[in-house]
Amino acid sequence: xxxxxxxxxxxxxxxxxxxxxxxxxxxxxxxxxxxxxxxxxxxxxxxxxxxxxxxxxxxxxxxxxxxxxxxxxxxxxxxxxxxxxxxxxxxxxxxxxxxxxxxxxxxxxxxxxxxxxxxxxxxxxxxxxxxxxxxxxxxxxxxxxxxxxxxxxxxxxxxxxxxxxxxxxxxxxxxxxxxxxxxxxxxxxxxxxxxxxxxxxxxxxxxxxxxxxxxxxxxxxxxxxxxxxxxxxxxxxxxxxxxxxxxxxxxxxxxxxxxxxxxxxxxxxxxxxxxxxxxxxxxxxxxxxxxxxxxxxxxxxxxxxxxxxxxxxxxxxxxxxxxxxxxxxxxxxxxxxxxxxxxxxxxxxxxxxxxxxxxxxxxxxxxxxxxx
Ligand SMILES: Cc1ncc(COP(=O)(O)O)c(C=O)c1O
Numbered sequence: 001x002x003x004x005x006x007x008x009x010x011x012x013x014x015x016x017x018x019x020x021x022x023x024x025x026x027x028x029x030x031x032x033x034x035x036x037x038x039x040x041x042x043x044x045x046x047x048x049x050x051x052x053x054x055x056x057x058x059x060x061x062x063x064x065x066x067x068x069x070x071x072x073x074x075x076x077x078x079x080x081x082x083x084x085x086x087x088x089x090x091x092x093x094x095x096x097x098x099x100x101x102x103x104x105x106x107x108x109x110x111x112x113x114x115x116x117x118x119x120x121x122x123x124x125x126x127x128x129x130x131x132x133x134x135x136x137x138x139x140x141x142x143x144x145x146x147x148x149x150x151x152x153x154x155x156x157x158x159x160x161x162x163x164x165x166x167x168x169x170x171x172x173x174x175x176x177x178x179x180x181x182x183x184x185x186x187x188x189x190x191x192x193x194x195x196x197x198x199x200x201x202x203x204x205x206x207x208x209x210x211x212x213x214x215x216x217x218x219x220x221x222x223x224x225x226x227x228x229x230x231x232x233x234x235x236x237x238x239x240x241x242x243x244x245x246x247x248x249x250x251x252x253x254x255x256x257x258x259x260x261x262x263x264x265x266x267x268x269x270x271x272x273x274x275x276x277x278x279x280x281x282x283x284x285x286x287x288x289x290x291x292x293x294x295x296x297x298x299x300x301x302x303x304x305x306x307x308x309x310x311x312x313x314x315x316x317x318x319x320x321x322x323x324x325x326x327x328x329x330x331x332x333x334x335x336x337x338x339x340x341x342x343x344x345x346x347x348x349x350x351x352x353x354x355x356x357x358x359x360x361x362x363x364x365x366x367x368x369x370x371x372x
Pocket of ligand 1: 086
């Protein structure tokens with residue numbers, strides 16, 4: 001049977017460039033090894049078994065997930081060490097308890113005394129011990145306890161002293177690294193992330209709470225950190241694909257972007273210097289991109305044509321334009337474009353299958369897991 005080619009695919013289609021993906025995975029593994037930390041990759045970017053096995057091979061594989069559905073999926077695929085890195089909803093405690101019974105190590109996350117109380121109460125009533133991380137805010141201000149406040153230490157002490165909740169460690173996500181511009185600025189956020197977490201761990205040690213795991217992560221800081229002293233593990237996720245956002249802020253080169261959306265040209269409008277393609281918000285998401293770096297970032301980058309701008313999207317359609325004359329002859333009606341999305345995690349989430357490509361050949365098809 002003749003191999004399938006990219007040109008045979010129906011659009012819009014989500015493509016994963018296998019050699020680039022493998023290179024990104026290898027580079028991050030080397031970074032972690034060089035700086036002496038364990039890599040516990042976040043798999044929410046792709047939600048496939050295939051990519052997770054490339055990121056976390058071997059019997060000691062440890063991964064991070066963002067939903068209980070992912071935790072169940074990866075448990076069924078043989079993963080035995082999973083951190084569910086979203087603050088826990090107390091209504092989901094019975095489900096989390098079952099996952100804890102079903103695998104070697106299932107870590108939960110909390111940052112509120114009420115969540116701790118709910119876990120303790122369930123643990124007492126059901127003779128279960130939960131493994132828990134305390135979420136710490138290192139400057140992103142989305143979630144986590146304030147490392148400057150005495151209540152944060154108090155909560156850590158309560159977890160540590162509990163019979164039903166085992167204190168595994170502290171965890172942070174430096175999402176504010178996404179607001180940076182360039183490697184130096186990202187390295188400074190990585191330093192702040194490390195110093196805050198190592199300092200908090202030191203404060204806990206003085207209170208007799210040790211040893212604990214110190215878990216940090218975000219793709220930009222994992223790429224540009226110069227030291228992870230005092231840190232045990234990193235949890236980057238986006239790095240497998242990278243995307244236009246990461247390239248724009250300087251977390252990767254444009255050539256490192258492994259995920260593209262294949263679209264077809266469905267309209268030519270020379271009077272407006274515009275081309276219409278069959279991929280809109282349901283193929284790219286409405287993520288506005290790194291507008292702090294480039295206010296004209298648009299919704300993605302057309303590969304091989306840096307002069308083109310992905311100007312606007314509606315549900316199923318996208319408008320491509322250019323500051324100079326649009327090369328209509330290079331993109332006839334029915335012709336194809338490959339576009340690097342602004343945010344690969346959100347674009348990937350819109351597709352039921354990823355087409356794995358090498359050059360112009362389609363070599364595999366990977367099916368992501370969905371749901372909550
Ligand atoms: C708690 C947590 N850890 C790790 C990550 C991975 O970071 P990134 O998407 O920058 O790779 C995320 C991403 O949102 C996260 O929320």
